[in-house]
Amino acid sequence: MGNIHSSNNYSERFPLDNSSEVVLRKTKNRRWREVVDIWSAEYYSFGRTNCKLELTKTNSNNQEVLCISIHDHGSGHASDEVDFQINMRVEEGLLVANVTLNGPRCMQQLPERKIPTAQGGVLKSSSFLYGRDTDRKGFIVILREKGCDDDEELPYMITVKHYFVAACSSHGVSVVAKIRSSGDGGLSVEIEKASKHPKGELLKMFDDVKGKGWPPGPASCDGAIEFSNKNNGNVPVMSMSGLQNISSLLSAAGYTNGNYNGSIIFRDCKILFDSAIFGPRNL
Numbered sequence: 001m002g003n004i005h006s007s008n009n010y011s012e013r014f015p016l017d018n019s020s021e022v023v024l025r026k027t028k029n030r031r032w033r034e035v036v037d038i039w040s041a042e043y044y045s046f047g048r049t050n051c052k053l054e055l056t057k058t059n060s061n062n063q064e065v066l067c068i069s070i071h072d073h074g075s076g077h078a079s080d081e082v083d084f085q086i087n088m089r090v091e092e093g094l095l096v097a098n099v100t101l102n103g104p105r106c107m108q109q110l111p112e113r114k115i116p117t118a119q120g121g122v123l124k125s126s127s128f129l130y131g132r133d134t135d136r137k138g139f140i141v142i143l144r145e146k147g148c149d150d151d152e153e154l155p156y157m158i159t160v161k162h163y164f165v166a167a168c169s170s171h172g173v174s175v176v177a178k179i180r181s182s183g184d185g186g187l188s189v190e191i192e193k194a195s196k197h198p199k200g201e202l203l204k205m206f207d208d209v210k211g212k213g214w215p216p217g218p219a220s221c222d223g224a225i226e227f228s229n230k231n232n233g234n235v236p237v238m239s240m241s242g243l244q245n246i247s248s249l250l251s252a253a254g255y256t257n258g259n260y261n262g263s264i265i266f267r268d269c270k271i272l273f274d275s276a277i278f279g280p281r282n283l
Contacts, residue, residue, distance in 0.1 A: 014194050020045045020169040022194050034060040039191055041175050045166045049073075050136055053162055053175055057189055064186040065089050066179060068160050072130070072138055080104050082130050084140055086160060090181045094154035099142070103130055111213035114149070122149040125216040129206055132167075137206055139163040141214045156180060165202045172202040 014022040021044050029036045040054040051072040058065050065087065072082040082103040089096050101107075107130040114124040124144045131137035140162055144155035157180040165172025174195045182188040 014173070014196075016171040016173060016196055017169055020166060020171070022173050024194060034058065041173075041194060043164050043166070043173065045168055050166055051138065051164055055177055055189070055191065057187060059186070062185075063089075066187050066189065068177060070138075070140065070162055072136070072164075080135075082107065082138065084128075086142070086158075088158065088179055088187065090185055090187060091154065093181050093183075094156050095158055095179065095181065096154060097158060101128065101140075103128075106130070106132075108210070110209055111211070113213045113216055115216050116149070117145065119147075121145060121147045123216040125214040127209065127214040129210065133203075134167055136164065136166045137203070138165075139202075139206055139209070143214075143216055163197075163202060163205070165197075165199050170199055172197050172199055 009027050011023065011025045014024055016022065023042045023044065024040070025042075026037070026039045029038070035058070037057045038054065039056075040052060042049055042053075043051040051070065053070050054068070056067045056069075058067075066089070068084075068086045068088075070082070070084040073080075083101070085100045087098045107128060110127045110129060112124060112126050114122050117123055122145075124146070126142045126144075128140045129137070130139075141160070143159040143161075145157040145159075146153045146155050157178065159176065159178045161174060161176050163172060163174045174197060176192040176195075178190040178192075180188050
């Protein structure tokens, strides 16, 4: 598969079939004491942009922050758009992540899952499925590796995966980014080159994860598609259409506030919901 480590600017096309492709770009900009690295993947079908993933790492005065954003507007209707963003920084060698997710009510948050690691820690997964068979489908996975199974413990590594397939395409694509502390207070980012998957395999994967979430494991961190029928370690799924208890993505602590517009916001390992349906309350 290979990884992208180059600091040079580049652009390349990654064809999926005769009508679809992914355009990969990397740029580095310097201004005064600020250095900005931007890596992006734009998904095209019949020459039209369906979705864009962008990773931006900013170093300002030796302080590094990272932002990964996904903007999916495949249907062309604002009510069906999906906007995902995760911002990260290092705090005492661990990662603090703020996640914002806006999307239609049909978007599904799948059950959170976790498994113990050989080092005595825990690997947790959270995932979101969106889109329709008649248009496009996307799947976002967040993996957090922690030193212990404690909700207040910050992760030392976060992996973000995005799977995307358009209804008119014979193949879909996946992109994986791994982030951890570089050891000097900065952020180490590893971006795997895009992988092409047959459309049928991706759609089957989306069906398989419904109701049970993404199974964390060593293979899942490496971008492989692997499934299990075991439900050990599952956390109950959060429904976006009713009032119920919710488990945080990054910790179990959190609160809700605001008006429902399909938004989910996770801040500093706290969970915040903009939701008139859930109503303002502390969890």
